[in-house]
């Protein structure tokens with residue numbers, strides 16, 4: 001199993017440098033590692049932990065909380081059939097059964113060639129085209145057995161490479177940089193903000209004291 005490549009290690013270090021706190025880069029680094037292998041390998045988890053200064057258990061604990069991050073191998077295509085209420089009424093369970101037969105695996109399993117992982121998913125926000133299927137989070141609405149088979153054939157033959165990149169690919173054009181913040185600039189902005197807050201507080205206290213004095217003078221006069 002592989003850790004981060006030299007190129008991705010450099011990208012990871014660059015990503016960490018974008019954040020005032022290294023641990024804030026934890027999730028972006030998980031996505032980076034997943035984009036390399038399609039899942040988070042144990043080696044990558046250890047590297048991420050070292051890069052952001054937490055334990056490997058913390059990285060795994062965080063990654064396992066999020067459905068879109070995988071700490072076990074995933075097929076090139078993660079096929080999710082939504083079985084939530086609208087899709088269920090639209091025949092999702094029948095389609096899921098067909099998908100299991102077509103791919104030759106049960107829900108949660110990966111085909112022996114490592115190409116397809118089949119999953120049952122919650123609402124994918126495609127309720128107007130049921131049943132809804134997501135392949136690597138690209139949506140295909142209103143599928144029946146025939147159109148599902150055609151989708152699998154097209155994925156298998158590579159016809160949809162451009163539309164559905166391999167699992168883990170988040171963007172066709174990865175970002176090369178980010179918002180770099182000058183630490184001194186941040187400190188200066190915070191100091192200016194503190195000053196403005198203190199000035200507002202002093203003005204409010206002064207106004208309250210003047211109001212109290214005016215009320216007292218008015219009482220004395222009467």
Ligand code: FES
Pocket residue numbers: 082083084085086087088122123124125126127130132
């Ligand atoms: S219920 Fe399936 S997409 Fe909403």
